Amino acid sequence: MTSQRTRERMITRLREQHIGDQRVLEVMRATPRHMFVDEALAQRAYEDSSLPIGYSQTLSQPYIVARMSELLLAAGPLHSVLEIGTGSGYQTAVLAQLVERVYSVERIKPLQLRARQLLRSLRHRNIQFRHSDGGMGWDTHGPYDGIISTAAPETIPEELLMQLAPGGRLVIPVGGDIQHLQLVVRTDSGFDTEIVDQVRFVPLLGGVVK
Ligand code: SAH
Numbered sequence: 209m210t211s212q213r214t215r216e217r218m219i220t221r222l223r224e225q226h227i228g229d230q231r232v233l234e235v236m237r238a239t240p241r242h243m244f245v246d247e248a249l250a251q252r253a254y255e256d257s258s259l260p261i262g263y264s265q266t267l268s269q270p271y272i273v274a275r276m277s278e279l280l281l282a283a284g285p286l287h288s289v290l291e292i293g294t295g296s297g298y299q300t301a302v303l304a305q306l307v308e309r310v311y312s313v314e315r316i317k318p319l320q321l322r323a324r325q326l327l328r329s330l331r332h333r334n335i336q337f338r339h340s341d342g343g344m345g346w347d348t349h350g351p352y353d354g355i356i357s358t359a360a361p362e363t364i365p366e367e368l369l370m371q372l373a374p375g376g377r378l379v380i381p382v383g384g385d386i387q388h389l390q391l392v393v394r395t396d397s398g399f400d401t402e403i404v405d406q407v408r409f410v411p412l413l414g415g416v417v418k
Contacts, residue, residue, distance in 0.1 A: 220252040222274050229278040235305040235338035244296040255257030259298045263316050265410055273299050276356055278390050279379045288355045293358035297323030304332040311349050316417040341414055345371040359412040360387045381409040
């Protein structure tokens with residue numbers, strides 16, 4: 209059930225859902241999504257659904273991972289990307305194969321540790337992890353030419369906008385009960401915002417969990 213054929217079906221479905229970026233499709237074909245969830249859920253890993261990863265958090269459905277990656281990469285190759293919400297590390301793994309360096313922040317320590325261990329064992333060497341509140345961004349390594357958040361704030365934190373390089377792209381779900389995926393591009397004079405899809409993410413929370 210976690211075979212190459214099952215993965216192949218996921219890729220076919222993503223194409224039908226109008227994911228057109230070949231690089232994203234190739235990387236998702238090569239990434240063992242079943243390793244990012246509990247063994248009991250492994251056989252469902254390539255289905256078109258989000259899956260629980262513990263601590264009331266969820267791994268996004270393949271379509272959302274693909275869509276967000278595609279939006280981030282649409283203007284060309286990226287050097288450094290900040291990810292808010294490491295979670296299982298699946299989106300992190302996908303990004304690590306598409307950009308030069310990934311900086312990933314998670315507020316729940318056990319999730320961070322598990323993801324870090326898994327991504328090391330999968331030999332991704334271009335990821336740095338941090339246990340902190342990603343609402344503040346991670347200014348040490350900024351500005352970033354891409355920022356992606358897999359948790360939804362009510363409004364976009366100012367810090368994230370400030371850590372975006374000129375021409376940089378921020379992909380983020382925004383809202384409460386009703387959320388929209390937004391693409392924000394930093395221009396010479398300010399920020400251009402595009403509303404992409406209605407989505408459902410876990411909330412971006414403040415503080416950290418040890
Ligand atoms: N990208 C993840 C999705 C995990 S769900 C994956 O592929 O599995 C969103 C994650 O964001 C959760 O792990 C949650 O703990 C984390 N999160 C929520 N608010 C955060 C914050 N302020 N800083 C860092 N991480 C946060």
